[in-house]
Amino acid sequence: MEMSEAALKKIPGGVTAAKGFKAASTAAGIKYKDRKDMAMIYSQAPCRSAGTFTTNVVKAAPVKWDKDQVTGGAAAHAVVINAGIANACTGEEGMAYCSRTAAAAAQVLGIPQESVLVASTGVIGKQLPMDRIEAGVKAMAPLLDGSVQSGTDASRAIMTTDTKNKEVAVQVELGGVQVTIGGMCKGSGMIHPNMCTMLGFVTTDAAISKELLQEALSQDIKDTYNMISVDGDTSTNDTVLVLANGLAGNPEITEKNSDYMAFCKALNYINETLSKKMAGDGEGCTALFEVTVKGAATKDQARVLAKSVITSSLTKAAIFGHDANWGRILCAMGYSGADFDPEKVDLFFESTAGRMQIIKDGVAVDYSEEEATKILSEPEVTAIADIKMGDARATAWGCDLTYDYVKINADYRS
Structure with missing residues (x-):
């Protein structure tokens, strides 16, 4: 991660790390019988909200609700999240359930x-059991707490097929004041964002205008959440929300000055970390697969090429088999739609086990297959392609494609 370590300080926790934010979770029995499946985030002070949402034409009810909240201009105070049922393809009834969930939270929290904001993840096409949702909201309100543990429990409650919870927090100095940004997310399958079945929640005590908060998020997702893919399926529920309550007391960021740049850098660290946690926890996967394309003429060209490699099923299967099948990488770059000269490409594989060049100027170099397999057997593997056309670069993240991915998705509803 390219960042000045002095400026950003990683701290424990997630959504409760910033001042004034509390979280709670409960077992509402929506689909899972043996675990917590609802979470709530609450800010003591009203927040400015920003959001980015799925590009799938089929948008779940909570996505529509949150879009209205973010663009409507009302302050944000709380988020209610459930796992198990996605409230997608549920028609007017599904929209009414968003309204009822929000009304239940408003009543117990004493807010408008x-x-x-509401978010749902899980099976598509089923209606939410509103009695359980409303009971869950009532149960969580008195449990709201600003502890690290409370935030961690919330990050566990929103999981579906995830195998581990995902949270991160950092501190950065803005205008001489310490500001905290924390976040949590879930996402393991149906992940191919232009945002994915991925829900992300970022909280900060920074004082920043709503316009700049939205711009910072919209710009940053291009290099973070939108550069990951597990399976090429764009979900109906993708949502990333950022809430800023201003309680840190930094001079409010209203223009693109050095404080704004520092805030963007911290937000990028949160989003990139959460993105990699999702890609590395793809359904059934055994490895996080990172692809960097450098030497590109434009950033966009680099993004398209890196994304094409990360989504190639053949390349993903080769990574699972620890097989340095470089032809599949070149092939995926070739059909990406981006123009480049294959006879200029240099390709490298690297991991904690070492780094080796596989191709020089489009042709295989004399390398040891055994050594390559060793490098590709680590839990995090990187491929670097240099196309020698300029100085732009981009990185994408995915995972290997395993037998277990098919097993998980063959019987997800049962």
């Missing part, structure tokens, strides 16, 4: 209904 329009300041409540």
